[in-house]
Amino acid sequence: MKKEKNPVLMTAWIVLFCLSVTFPALAQEKKHEALLGEWDVQTEDGQFTFVFIFSMENDTLTGMFQGSSGEVEMEDLSYEDNKITFTVNVDAGGQPMAIDFSATIEGDTLEGMLSLQYGEANITGNKRK
Incomplete structure (x- = not known):
C-alpha cells in the first residue's frame, strides 16, 4: 500500500521553511534599525564635519x-x-591615513571619539530626518 502525501502538511512545511529563512534577515535589519x-x-570643536551613511546589503551592515x-x-x-x-582609510595630502571611530548611539544622537596617528578628538552627531 502506497502512502499519499498530505498536501496540508506539505504546505505547512513549505511555510515554515520560508519563515525560517525570512525572519533572521528581518531580525538583523531590526537590530540595526x-x-x-x-x-x-x-x-567637538566643529573644525571637521563628516557624514556617516549606514545601510543593509544582503543582510550585512555596510x-x-x-x-x-x-x-x-x-x-x-x-554595531553591538x-x-x-569602524575604520576609514583616507588620503591626507597624498599620504594614506587610518582613522578609527567609536561611538554610542542613543536615539537620533551619537557621541564618541575618533583616533588617528596624531591624537584623538571627541565627535557628536545627529541622524538626518
Whole structure:
C-alpha cells in the first residue's frame, strides 16, 4: 500500500521553511534599525564635519564615510549594544591615513571619539530626518 502525501502538511512545511529563512534577515535589519540612514557628525570643536551613511546589503551592515577627502567605505564595521566601531582609510595630502571611530548611539544622537596617528578628538552627531 502506497502512502499519499498530505498536501496540508506539505504546505505547512513549505511555510515554515520560508519563515525560517525570512525572519533572521528581518531580525538583523531590526537590530540595526536605529543606526540605518545618514548621520551628520562633527568634531567637538566643529573644525571637521563628516557624514556617516549606514545601510543593509544582503543582510550585512555596510557604511560609507564622507569627509573633506571624499567618500570611502567603512572597514571593520561593528554595531553591538548601541555601540559602533569602524575604520576609514583616507588620503591626507597624498599620504594614506587610518582613522578609527567609536561611538554610542542613543536615539537620533551619537557621541564618541575618533583616533588617528596624531591624537584623538571627541565627535557628536545627529541622524538626518
